[in-house]
Amino acid sequence: MVKFPYKEFRIGQKEIAKVIESEVPRGRLVLIQAPTGFGKTVAVLYGLCKALGRLGRVIYVVRTRNEISPVIKELKNLKVDYTFLYSSKKMCPLVRVGGLSFEDFWLTCRLLRARGLCRYFTRLSSISKDYVRDVVRRHSPDYVVVVNALANVGVCPYFALSTLVSEADFIVATYPYFFKEDIFMSAFSDIGYEELTVVVDEAHTLINPSSIYDEELSLRNIHEAINEVMEYIPHSKYVIDFLSNLITKLINMPKSKYLRHIPKDRLIEDPDMVDQVVDAALEIKLRLLKGFNYNVSKLMNLRTRITRVASVLNLALKEGFEVFYYSKGLENRIKVLPIDFRVISRGLRLVHGGVLLSGTLPPKDFFEKVLGLDNVGQYLDVEESYGYVFPPENKVTIVVTSVTSSYTRRSDLMYGKYAKYLELTYRYVDKVTLAIYPSYDFMRNIINHLPKDINMVIEEEGTTLSEVIEEVMKKGKCLINAVASGKLSEGIEITSKGSSLIEAVFIAGVPYPQPDDYVEELMKGLRKYLTHEESWDFVFNVTASVRVKQALGRALRYPTDRAIYVLADNRFMMPRMRQLLKLKYNKVIRDIGTYEETLRILKKFFL
Structure with missing residues (x-):
């Protein structure tokens, strides 16, 4: 009998597990929205473990290999069999250079295996599945240590871990192993989608098909x-x-x-x-x-x-x-x-049920109408259903209506207005202010109007999270400038001594997708199933709302954190945007003087 691995359940965890235990074996896809700190990974896995005898093999997919460890940590605690897979190229002991494309690597790998020339592959017969299973369990949750331990005994880590696929209760893998059909077929040649139960972590990613294929x-x-x-x-x-x-x-x-x-x-x-x-x-x-x-x-x-x-x-x-x-x-x-959302949702349409979870999940009709899923079960918003993980009084949301990032209103005057609001935010916040822009061009135009004495970190296309965190730790109080849906707006977490260092998130304009030919082709693809108005709503409004919620979530990481949210665009007052964001607007401001006075009060009594 599976036991919950912690002394007690957090609020909502037991209820989520019960829904999963009931719905998923009946072939339903359960949608769960839960913020960081809720403990959604263990709640989902516990519910699935209780239903294992009525499920297909479970594949739990994550966006990056760094997200594998938290999942296998909980699986280890639950005492079930599991294996994991990520890029075979990154696991390969023979690869010594960077810049090698996956296609280049895989073709070479296939040739070497077919001719019996890869010693790491040919030595697989010298070890048993029990040995591999023991290495996985002994060295989990550090996936790097597991891979190195297998390579050190002279076997291919990727194919060694693959030998456990046919017997493991859970397979933890990165997105390509599920969403890219050719990779799925290569890794799971003896398993069809129909035999699997799937968990998709960070399922808000599916609003952008190019995040899967690009x-x-x-x-x-x-x-x-x-x-x-x-x-x-x-x-x-x-x-x-x-x-x-x-x-x-x-x-x-x-x-x-x-x-x-x-x-x-x-x-x-x-x-x-x-x-x-x-x-x-x-x-x-x-x-x-x-x-x-x-x-x-x-x-x-x-x-x-x-x-x-x-x-x-x-x-x-x-x-x-x-x-x-x-x-x-x-x-x-x-x-x-x-240019067709259903290219990436094919596996979801075939699996024997599952769970799609995120802290910023799109609305239910996105999964039904856009992805074409006809087996969607309950949509659970943890905080709406079971209570807040972060006290609602720990965040203040301000809407500034005297600015907009609308293309028809962009000018030096507008960029200057944004810069004044942003400068004041930086001056009144003691720690880190995170500013999120719709595009690099828009960001640079506003930065050009900011005073030179502001300590700034600016996201470039090649910027890494570790570089930014290191720079922020050196600077202390600073302004991070980042682009919506980029690495920083969806992945940055800066904490110290049990609290978040990000005290304010400034959304400089509604982050709609750039209206280029790709967006037009996406719209054209959606119009096969939906009206023009519905297509526009999903491609623009839903995408923008998810990007905003992802950015705002960078600030609150612990129950004691406090944060100011600034939504700087009059279009945040539109009923549809308010419906999607589900935020309480504490104050609507139309002029710079009122904004400064509000910040002064918040600095004294809130932060």
Whole structure:
């Protein structure tokens, strides 16, 4: 009999577990919205454990490998069998270089295994499943230690962990193992979606299909692929001509910082040529293998671009995907993106029930109408149903209506107004202010109007969470500038001595998606099932509301934390936005003087 692994349940945990135990075995998808601090992972797992005899094998999917450890920690406490999977490339003991594409790695891996040349793979027969299971249980929850322990005994960590899939009660894996069908089929060749029960963590991610699939090629990638073909298989004239023609088309396209749609038949006039590129990639790998005299380590760490090019072009031909381009510097780059939400929801439509959870879950009709799920069960908002995890009096929400990020109102005057409100917020907050903007351009325009004496951290495209946290710890009081739906707005957590250092979150404008060709194609795809108004609401309003809630959630991490939320845009007063955000607006402000006076009072009596 499964026992709850802690002395007592937190409020709502037992109730959530009971709903899961009842609904999921009947094939329902239970939707759960619960904030950080509720303990949703253990509540969900406990409910599933109590129903194990009536479920298919459970696959618990997380966005990144760093999110694996908290899940396997709870599974270990619950004393059930489990295994985990993340990028086979990152687990591989032979990989020594960065910048190796997954496609490049996997093709090499397949060739080495097929020819019996990978010693880590061939040694799998020397260990038993019980040995692997013992390593997993002994070294959990640190997934890195588990992987290293397997590599240290000379076996492939990825395939060793995969041997447990057929017997484990739970499989913890990163998103691609569930949402990307080719990877799912490769990892679980003996299991169909219908045999699985799924848990999707951070399920708000599904509002953006490009967070699951986002493949890109640069002109340089294609040039390098041509050079590889010319060096190793120069007789492949048709492949060289096809790729050269691709470059010519890209070069001749007008520059654009926004995504622009390219009809598939315009970019790839002869789809059969993509198969020839795929064949060329395989032939080049085989020649390299022989040329290196079967030096396995050298081949595994050699980057080839033709494999990546073949993979991206192959994806472009699939139904539900379209090709776009944008300009980075002087170069045009190709992107292949899904334009049909149901491309990413196929597995969810087939599984034997499950749980979708997040602290900022989209509304129920998103899952039913947009993702096309006909087995949605209860939608549970933990705080509405069972009580607050964070006391509601610990946050104050201010709406500023004298500013807007609307495209028609953007000007130096408007950027200057935003800067004044933001500067005051920074001056009155003792610790960290997190400012969230709809785009990089909008952020830079406001930053240009801020005084130079403000301690600032500015998110760039390559910024990492660890870099920001390190810089904030050095600076102390500072203003973090970040973009909605970016790494910081969805992942930053800065705490010290049991409290959050983020005391204010300033939302500088409604973070609607950028109105480019990709958004238009998404809308077009949705209009197959929905009206234009419904499509617009899901793509713009629902997405913006989730982005706002994700950003606001960066401030409150402990029950004693207090935070000021500033929603700086008059459109936050729209009834639909208020309905989606479900926030109590404590004060609506129309001028800078009232705003400063409000901050003065909050600093004295609230923070």
